[in-house]
Amino acid sequence: MSTTATLHQTLPQGAVEGRYDPRFEPVVAAFLENFATRQEVGASVALSVGGETLVDIWGGLAEPETKRPWLKDTVSIVFSCTKGATALCAHILSSQKALDLEVPVVSIWPEFAKAGKEQATLRMMLDHSVGVPVLREPAKPDCLMDWNYMTERLAAQAPYWQPGTRNGYHAMTFGFTVGEIIRRIAGQSLGSFFQEQVAGPLGLDFWIGLPEAIEPRVAPMIQNRALSPAEPTLFFETLISDPNSIPARMVLNSGTWLAADLNTRRGRAAEIGSASGITNARGLKGMYEPLANGGGGLVDGDTLSRMEEVAVATHMDATLLFPTRFSLGFMKSMDNRKRRPGGDSVLLGRRAFGHVGAGGSIGFADPECGLSFGYTMNRMGGGIMLNERGQSLIDAAYRCLGYRSSAAGVWAK
Numbered sequence: 138m139s140t141t142a143t144l145h146q147t148l149p150q151g152a153v154e155g156r157y158d159p160r161f162e163p164v165v166a167a168f169l170e171n172f173a174t175r176q177e178v179g180a181s182v183a184l185s186v187g188g189e190t191l192v193d194i195w196g197g198l199a200e201p202e203t204k205r206p207w208l209k210d211t212v213s214i215v216f217s218c219t220k221g222a223t224a225l226c227a228h229i230l231s232s233q234k235a236l237d238l239e240v241p242v243v244s245i246w247p248e249f250a251k252a253g254k255e256q257a258t259l260r261m262m263l264d265h266s267v268g269v270p271v272l273r274e275p276a277k278p279d280c281l282m283d284w285n286y287m288t289e290r291l292a293a294q295a296p297y298w299q300p301g302t303r304n305g306y307h308a309m310t311f312g313f314t315v316g317e318i319i320r321r322i323a324g325q326s327l328g329s330f331f332q333e334q335v336a337g338p339l340g341l342d343f344w345i346g347l348p349e350a351i352e353p354r355v356a357p358m359i360q361n362r363a364l365s366p367a368e369p370t371l372f373f374e375t376l377i378s379d380p381n382s383i384p385a386r387m388v389l390n391s392g393t394w395l396a397a398d399l400n401t402r403r404g405r406a407a408e409i410g411s412a413s414g415i416t417n418a419r420g421l422k423g424m425y426e427p428l429a430n431g432g433g434g435l436v437d438g439d440t441l442s443r444m445e446e447v448a449v450a451t452h453m454d455a456t457l458l459f460p461t462r463f464s465l466g467f468m469k470s471m472d473n474r475k476r477r478p479g480g481d482s483v484l485l486g487r488r489a490f491g492h493v494g495a496g497g498s499i500g501f502a503d504p505e506c507g508l509s510f511g512y513t514m515n516r517m518g519g520g521i522m523l524n525e526r527g528q529s530l531i532d533a534a535y536r537c538l539g540y541r542s543s544a545a546g547v548w549a550k
Contacts, residue, residue, distance in 0.1 A: 144194055148172050150179070151206050155194030163533040164192050171526045172197060179207035179356050180514035181418035182530050186538070187507040188430050193419060199356035199515065212342055212417045213356040213515050214399055216494035219345060219414030221501075222331055222424060223312050224263060224466020224492075225435070226319050228444055229334050232436040236322050238263070238443075238465070245321050249314075252295040262314040263465040264448040266304040268296025269314065270456045271386035280392040282407040284326075287313040297383065297455065304463070305383060305455025309391045312410025315466070328408040335435065341423045343416035346408040355415065356515040357400040361496065370477065371458040372521070383456050395495075412495075421500030421511025425491060429502035429509040445490045445504060457481075457521060464490050467501075471522060472546030480520020484528060486535065487547040497524045499531070506538050 144165060146153045150172050157165050164182065171177040179197035183190065199207040230236040236245075238260045243250035250257060254268065261267040269291050272280070280286055291313055297305070307314065316327040323330045328346035336343045344351065376384040394412075398404035407413050416424075427433020432441045447462055447469055454461040459481050462469040467490035473481035483493050486508070491501020496517025502509050510531065518524035523531075535548040542549060 146196075148197070150177065150197040151204075153194065153196030154209070155192075155196075157194060158191040161192050161534070161537050163537055164530055165194060167529040167533045168194060171529065175526050175529075176516060177514060177526060178359060178516040179211070179213075180512070180526075181207070181211070182510075182512045183418040183422040184508060184510045184534055185422055185426050185429075188426060190422075192534075195417070201359070207356060207515075208354075210342065210354055210417075211356050212351065212354055212415050212420070213498075213513050214358055214405070214412075214494075215414050215416055215421065215498045215500070215513055216412050216496065217308070218416075218421060218492050218494035218498050218500050218513075219410060219412055220311055221467055221492035222335065222343065222345060222414055223315050223319070223327060223410040224444075225335060225424065225428075226323075226327065226330055227259065227263060227315055227466065228436050228440050230319065230322055232432075232440040236318070242318060245318055246292070248289075248292040249317075252293065254296055254300055257296075257300040259315070259318055260448070260465060261300045262307075262311070262318065264304060264463050265307050265311065265454075265456075266301050266449055267307070267314060268298045268300045268305075269294060269310055270297065270305045270307045271310065271383055272390055273386070276390050276392050278393045279398070281309060281394040281409050281412070282392075282398065282403060284313070284316075284408065288317045303455055304449040304451055304461070306457050306461065307411070308387050308456065309409075309411050312412065316408075316410035326408055327410050335424060336420075339423050339427070341416065341420045343414065343420035343424060345410060345414050347405040347413075347415045349402070349406070351415070352402065352405070355405065358496070359516040361517045361519055370481070375458060384458065387456060416511075416513065418511035418513050421498075421513065422509050423511075425500050425502035425509040425511070428490075429504055429507050431504075441504070445488050468492050470547045472543075473522075480524060481522050482528075483523045484531065484543045484546070484548060486540070487549065489547075493522050493527075495521075497527045499523060499527050506540075508534065508538065510534060 181195035470485040489503035
């Protein structure tokens with residue numbers, strides 16, 4: 138940091154510490170406000186511009202029951218932020234010319250190309266249009282922790298729609314479809330490839346499949362136990378009223394990992410390319426930093442351009458049942474504020490791409506301004522997209538960079 142201010146403030150939830158450029162004081166203020174008024178327990182936020190880290194702060198409690206503090210090296214599960222890491226692995230193989238996103242997967246994973254999926258491509262897997270958003274038939278309890286079981290089930294089942302003709306968020310299945318392609322091309326597991334190609338070279342505390350040695354540094358997740366949203370959504374109403382619907386199968390037919398296993402050793406060790414990534418804000422920011430600044434040797438310029446372009450957009454996502462926008466494996470800015478305040482939106486810059494995680498964590502890159510950003514926490518909020526805690530940090534960051542308004546659905550100058 139060119140100009141550095143040191144933060145050390147004691148809150149009821151514990152100490153908040155770190156360093157920041159004074160120009161980004163509003164980000165720090167928003168982070169502290171999350172603890173004061175938005176029920177933050179433990180969290181971290183980091184951002185860089187042009188490759189220079191300008192905010193790196195953390196604090197609160199990693200474990201409220203024992204009063205264990207959230208320290209500089211504390212990490213936590215980031216749920217669907219993991220999808221960004223998985224997608225990046227696929228784009229790295231594409232940039233290396235080892236993988237063509239447009240070729241039918243029959244040449245890579247012939248078992249998948251059946252039952253109506255014969256023309257499926259990796260592009261369709263990345264943009265959530267391949268048609269297998271959930272398992273159709275009842276799943277065993279530990280399904281998400283059994284890679285072979287999940288890939289065999291997904292390969293065998295018929296799609297919910299002709300691949301490529303519509304999109305629906307593949308909440309848990311994305312990591313197994315894209316991840317199996319990566320495994321077959323790279324000849325190693327998704328988690329190993331990510332360590333070798335991304336986390337290791339960039340020096341990131343970021344794992345898909347946590348080593349046992351890191352367990353003492355993990356902040357257990359505090360789940361949102363609300364039985365229903367304050368304003369019932371179409372997703373929630375469908376989940377309750379139709380047990381055969383995609384929303385119902387997404388929530389009720391994904392085994393026990395989310396409900397019972399994510400805070401266990403086995404649950405954190407599992408390579409779930411949709412959900413089990415473990416890192417902190419510094420790790421998310423660090424993963425996206427090269428992508429905000431020309432590719433940084435991870436991918437070439439053409440691949441980077443492809444990563445930020447909108448691939449699918451719809452007024453009715455077949456899974457989430459609200460409007461969504463995705464590039465190839467990443468979320469784009471999604472503005473559903475007028476549809477339902479809170480929970481269904483993520484407001485980023487026009488060129489930005491990244492991914493939200495359940496409960497409100499996020500990592501993204503914005504090549505327009507060279508911004509890379511990460512936010513993680515251990516108390517999950519409501520909604521499927523961002524909640525006020527993460528969005529307030531992003532809003533403050535864009536304002537510090539001279540952006541004027543997000544009224545158009547993207548942050549604009």
